[in-house]
Amino acid sequence: MSISERILSISETLSKKQNLLGKFIVDNIFEAAMMNAPQIAGRAGVSKATLTRFVHTLGFESFADFHTELRKETLRNQEMKFRQEPYLDSNNSVYQKVFDLEMELMREALENMEQEIFEKSAEMLFEADQVMLVGGPIHNFLAFYAGNFMCGFRDNVRVVSQRDMEFLSLLRNAGQKSCALVFSYPRYSQEVQTITEMLSEKKVPVIGMTDSKLSPIVPFAKYTLLTPQKYIILADASASAMALIHSLMVAMYRKHSDRIRGMLEKYEKDILTTDMFVYKDYNFVKQL
Incomplete structure (x- = not known):
């Protein structure tokens, strides 16, 4: 039974506030799958305590268990794996809609940031004997942005876009003292996925920068940094990803100035x- 079906099956036994919460999740299931607990409670107009009681009523031991199952369920739905907004649903200007979307995702990324993981990632990027920035054919612009400035902070920084002779040479000399910062966003480049798996086989520590804990690179990453995505058209909303790259470099300098x-x-x-x-x-x- 899906989460939506579970909610509907017990709706008559739920309190007024729990029904309000259940309706929000059923009506916005893909949106809710990308939110944390305070965001879901806030959008539904209930307290976090109500959300906790609600997930227990559904049979989950914790919000984390409920959220993981919700994410898996939405990803199994082949009709809509990723968040996308109609581009003609607003009276505002196009640039207002795009800027609003980027700012929304920036706030979401900031709310979900894990400081310890961030600090450990920055330290690894500085201390590794070599750093590979993996963007593949789709998100190499993020790798080039990081590489353009990171090379001023440290030596042996390389951008990897594909499995070519240069990459194989880097991989041959890589190991546990190296590291890779891998960028992978929907619909997740197969080239990046294959490169990530090759790095994992060589025991190269991977920092994965992606949109979701259910991203296909997460099982191969030592650390995962999340910047959520939402689409209007084909173009990525990348302000939060670039801000996170910028933050990592500032953190490197702050600790090793x-x-x-x-x-x-x-x-x-x-x-x-x-x-x-x-x-x-x-x-x-x-x-x-």
Whole structure:
């Protein structure tokens, strides 16, 4: 029996508030599957205690058990695995709708952030003997964004887009002291999935940046960082993912500023010998 069927079968025995909560979940099951407990309770207009009693009534020992089953159930539904909004359902401007969506996902990502996992991920990215940034053919723009700036913080940073000779060479010399930051978002690139499994076989620690704990890369990741997704059209809503990458680099600098500052000073010095920027006199390192 599905969760929706369970809710409907006991609706007559539920309290008024529990029925309100049950109706919200049944009517918004895909949305609820991407929310945490405070978000579901808040959207349904009930307390977190009511939500706790509700999941116990459904036969679950905890909200975590209920939520895991809800996510699995929605992913088994082949008609709609991912959250998507109609692009013509608002009187607002297009840019207002897109900006609102990005800000909603930013708030959702922040509410679900696990600080300990974040800090351990930043530390691993700094201490590893080499870092592979895996974006595959679809999300390599995130890998390139991370690599463009991370290479100023540390050596041996490589972007991996496919299984080519360069990747196989990197993999041959990789192991437990290396690490990989893997980007995987719906509909989940098969190339990224295969690369992730190859890294796991070589015992390379993987930090998975993805939209869901049920993402196919999660079983192969040592740490998982979540930035939820919701679509209007084909394009990804990537503001929260890029903010998380930015946050990881700030965290690396904050913890190891004495070691990173020297590399940044060399970077700024090298810039003066090139004609890279129009404004050559501003030095970011001096402001740190």
